[in-house]
Amino acid sequence: MRWLLAPAFLVALGLLVPVLIAFLVRKQRQIVRVPSTMVWRLGARSVAKNKRIRDIRRLLALLACLIGVAALVFASARPTGTRADTRVFVVDVSATMSGAPIAEARGWLQREVAALGPNARVAIITAGAEAHVALPPTPPGPLVDEAIQKLTTEKDVAAIEEAIAIAEGLSANASSANVIVISDQKIDADASRRSTSKPQMVLVGKNAAGSGGNIDNLGITSLYTRTAPDARDDEEREAVITIATASSITRRVRFSLRLGNRTVTDRSVEIPAHGEATERVGIRGPGKLVAKITADDGKKDALSLDDEASLEEIARQPPHVVMVRPAEASDPSSGQQVKKSAAPFFIERAIRASGVTDLIVINADELLSLSDERRCDVAVVLADGPARPRNVPTFYVGVEPSEIELKTKSVQKTETHLRSVATEESLLRGVALDDITTLRAKVATAPMPRGSHALVELDSGPALVTGGSGTHAWVWLGIDPDASDLVLRVAFPVFVGNVMNQLGGGSQVVTAKTVPRSEVMFAANEVSTALDVAATPKWRIPYSPAMILAMAGAFFLALEAWLTFRRKWSAS
């Protein structure tokens, strides 16, 4: 009796209420006594009825309505059918399936499920960015209907092969099982690992990719923000948007970009046939960044899912910095204090000049408290020791711990001439190193750590290297601040500020989730041998008591409706 709790049953049960109300309202029709109905009868063209006969007729009408509703309730709660096999449906939920194709897929599934018997099992696997079991093997009923209704598309490509593998795994133990792939493009038979009883497939959507149709579509294939290369400050960023079209002619689109409630730009852009165009827009400040395109040439745009992309541009706070300076020590032979290095002083000033307010300066031989280590965003290490925070982006000055795998050598004045500066890198934005004097430095030696690259090279080798990513990002500076005029130059605090900005996440690239280019372009799969096409299900009227009852109920309801409204119909 599980069907008693089925939503369809309860909804259909609700139909009883209006039927009863309608009956009661009709029963409550006011009776007016008139001297004679002779003339009225001539006008009404109706045969006068005896009260009793009329009441019996209404009672029969009510009975018919109730039987009709009851029958429909029963039929809707238990879909009829006799087939007892297992069906595993792989539904493509990639971006190109959005709109009509996914609706068509739902309809196809509903018809197919309706034709299955109560002993059959239905499973649904969705193929989006990842394959996902949307419905484990389940008998036809409300759960299946619900799963079908919940099918929605994703802004991604379809992991069809993975989904087919899961589907074949689910159906492996069933005695009679079929895998049916529902997609808008043909699927290669090689997607199945089976040698026999390959899956069948259903092509849906008028715009089915690979069907040879000329599809007009426009879409945003990428949206990201980054610090502008020529930015004057860290707040100045740029949004980069790529718009592509699958059309065979040049398309014109209206492109708008909103940051929060403010429209940053709204302009017309031309997209070459089967190509793409990249737009750069300067932005400033935090907020939700929404890029939207609409066809501006009156032509069709097949997908709406790819016409909008958004990301959250967050406000950037200055990082919490821990600076580890060399421990003050005395010369054991003379007992005098060693000359104090000026580097920590200049570096600290430069850090504070970059906007950092939360700066902890400790000696290398001290211990950093756990709370300070936890809130540390960036470490500046002038000397290695137990105080050095781990697993945070670090700016090394003349220090190269083993974990960054950087090999160095010390060079003297003759080998410290500046050879090259990578000015296009954000770390060196606004940093002028011309005529720098360096008496002593360390340079990196080959091989350089994987993923690292040099930004400043002296005659003897790289003196500024960056590498790593995320919490393991690092910047290494080999120039000795005590033996160079670097720290005295205006470029130094700018350089330190760039380092703080990059390591502290200020210059990170924020990327929006967009529909992949292949989906926007409706790129067809390379299909050598396509899967066989599954037979289209038809609405069937299986021979069953419930269906007969339902049909009888529907007949009675129609009869009652005709009796009620026939005069109005005939008048109209």
Add this chain to the structure above:
Amino acid sequence: MAAVAFPAPPTGDVTDDDLPLLSPQMVARLARLAVVARRIVAARKQGRRRTRRMGQGIETIDLRPYDVGDDTRRIAWHAYARLEKLLVRLVADEAPMRLTLVVDESASMEYGRPTKLRQAARIAAGFAAVALGGEDRVALAIGSANAAKSHRPVSGRAGLTRLLSMLDRVTAVGATDLPGTVRNALDASPGRGVCVIISDLFEPQGVLAGAREARRRGNEVAIVEVLAPFEIDPPDLDGFDLEDEETGEIIELPEYGMRDRYREALEAHRKRIDEAASSMEATVVRTTTAEVFETIVTRALGAGLLGGQR
């Protein structure tokens, strides 16, 4: 089951229906009608109606050639002077007219304000006053399918009082049966004359079935149709169920458009009545309960309803 009477049923308030038919106002109205009647009588010589039977009257209705045995006093000498032929004047016999008033007492007459039955009774009283003032004889029949009662022909002022007394006691009940009522009246006092039928004419026996019966028995027929105003211009009853007061039959009205269709049906019904009346050479006068009854009587007399000699 919800049931309402339309229009609103009589309340406990004193209405025109509750006043006796012989109230001072009513007597005064009848007196005025009597004066009208006397003027009509004077205009028609001695207040008597002519019959087609040749008799001893003085008004010439035709001429014919003289024959042996004819009264020489009736020779038309003026005609002889012109035509040189002996012609005798034919004069109408003048006899008192016998007026039979038939009042429909069926349940359908209970509607309106005053009720159609009350209005019919007053019209009948008015006709009786006029006829009796003209020295005619008046018989009265009141009835429905349940019961029919009649009063033998009366004359003079005392006769009017008796008729008014009978009219004052009418009660609407039962189905319409005008043929039966006419038959009962004419059986009780055979003879020919003018038969005036006062009814709403909703006759299940057929259009003017009562009038046909009177005509079949050699009477001249006049008809007064009395309806309530709402029967002529009904309210919007779309979607209602109607219950026939007389038969209890119920018809379901459609959800819209019934008002216009009713008007068309009433027009067709009246047209059939007119056609039937025309075939019987009968006069039809139509009125409603909203019209003052003296006006109706005056209008009816003007239409020749009691004119006789047709």
